[in-house]
Amino acid sequence: MGKFEYAPAPESRAVVSLRESYGLFIGGEFTPGVDGHAFKTISPATEEVLAEVTEAGPADVDRAVIAARKAYEHTWALMPGTERAKYLFRIARIVQERARELAVLESLDNGKPIRESRDVDIPLVAAHFFYYAGWADKLEHAGFGPAPRPLGVVGQVIPWNFPLLMLAWKIAPALACGNTVVLKPAETTPLTALAFAEICQQADVPPGVVNIVTGAGETGRALVTHPGIDKVAFTGSTEVGKEIARACAHSRQKLTLELGGKAANIVFEDAPIDQAVEGIVNGIFFNQGHVCCAGSRLLVQESVYTEVLAALRRRLETLRLGDPLDKNTDVGAINSAAQLAKIRELSQVGEAEGAQRWSAPCDLPVKGFWFPPTVFTGVSQAHRIAREEIFGPVLSVLTFRTPAEAVEKANNTPYGLSAGIWTDKGSLILWMASRLRAGVVWANTFNKFDPTSPFGGYKESGYGREGGRHGLEAYLDV
């Protein structure tokens, strides 16, 4: 079956009004940086410059931490939970009200399809604030003692793959528990975090409770090593996570890390194949594979290997790659030139090491950063594409014969963030789930997220959990 022809169906950009340049959000106001450095953020789909953003230096980070400290000591930590809750509910409501605008802005800056930003990212952002708003006045029921205390000022650094959603995962529980925050968004996706700063203003969140400092690695380093920070929360690469863990070893700051993954998506012979194929596609091509919990290693039981692979290729041929703002787009742009280079490099290594590469036939736009959905077969556990996180739309396929072998191979990684199981046999799901060393196990589904559901990794995928009742622990003095 060929691809259906679709007329373009672009979502209007008119809902977004971009400023030419953005300051830092410190103490409730947008302020210029002390040393005047700035950088540009672009649309990865077109390379068009969207806005100029301030690069926060150490003096700016210092100002933000002082503002957060002041807000913590004079307002936020003293405020009853019932009142803190109302600010978070307000934020949730404003996110819902401005949902379409935020979705378009996210797709513009990040390159992800509007279908995902509109139907996944932004609704989950609102839900996350709504959920943690409800905890703010119930902390004594959360299982951490009768009157758990906040930690103080929290420094948070988030990645570019789900910019506003990662912000929500960080800020909502921190504020609910009574902490104040200084957050640094990723340098390639700062715009929704700055829109969030405006939302804090609309919600009349007390000045200094939320501070947003934009910048790159140096800004992040200044933030996580700042002596005025009581707790560090980081989502990003395992490499940087380890660096932060070393820094915090000296400063004794509390730390939670949500890092990389190399999840196994395991398909048994009795799995409903069409459903499993949808799950495989969703597992690795959702958000262009820029997902730490992506199902990047497909483990297929040998008896159904041919059938699964044929169905998978057929399905991939129908994926629509292109304009992130087009409502029919399945696969958007790679977030940056640097990330595209990394994906290309690892894919070349895969070929050089002897795996067979197959890419879905699709026309790549001339401008912007693009990579077609790609599948490697004949992959062994020793290959780098089976061991390293590619963080792109690249799937490595391996096979197994028995459940025990599937467990062995799935766990044969330094990571442990997530895993998927596809079978109609309930007892096998539970047997597998109890043996997989991963923080989230999806059975007959994949890449499902909910604010009530804890998320986080085993081993080198990090420590701490975000979401659910467990997500409070990272922001309480327990």
Place this chain on the structure above:
Amino acid sequence: MAGKAAGTGWRRTSMSELAGARIAVRKTYKLYIGGAFPRSESGRSYLVTDHKGRFAANAAMASRKDARDAVAAARKAFGGWSAATAYNRGQVLYRVAELLEGRRAQFVAEVRAAEGLGPRRAEALVDAAIDRWVWYAGWSDKIAQVRGATNPVAGPYFNFSLPEPTGVVAVIAPEASSLLGFVSVIAPAVVSGNTVVALASERFPLPAVTLSEVLATSDVPGGVINVLTGRTAEIAPWLASHMDVNAIDLSGAPDALADDLAVAAADNLKRVVRAGDEDWTQPPALKRMLAYLETKTVWHPAGT
């Protein structure tokens, strides 16, 4: 305020002043059943006075049939409401708080007129009632996380327990606290997916009726909360003995009556909540939410 002026005005206002005055449009206080506002099918009403004994309204005096209609409406609504996601129910309850906040002044006036309180005290009670909706809204997707469990049974089984709503809850609302007390007994039932038939305070029914008007224009589906006004001694026994009611809160029943109601409730083993020494202004305990939850435990083998 307009109602009060109209109710008291004729004694003080001179004839000539009255001739030029605007006469207030008064509200008919009705029942709230299945999302509609019927009068009592019996055609009866009863005199409700304000705290100074002056005429306030002729409230509907619900009959046995009204009570049974309300239970039927609550049962009909149970399927949809209990199947709604916890997130959705939380949003719906929060929306009630949003709408109440917008009508804060009206409720302050009604609570003052009914209970005879000073303005500060009435404001505090209305604020607490609004905040109580918010508090319970947050519980919708958390009660299972506090009350549910996975159970490490000694065998190759995955075993978990989760709370589920009991069903239709009859509530005899507190007699003395017309709004805060009323909210404090209905919200804990509906938050987890139960549906409610509430009998308002006999003496101070009007704020509860006005609340039902808020519920009708909120996102609460019709039938999820039904509000009756009338004689407690007449209606409560029908609710307590109704075989399609699964639980009953006896807060508003005098002690002697409450004992009889508890006996009647035993016929189908209703879950019974007896009045304690509740101070509705204090943060609530989990007691009422937990009273209307069943625990379901699921076993599943684990193995290849």
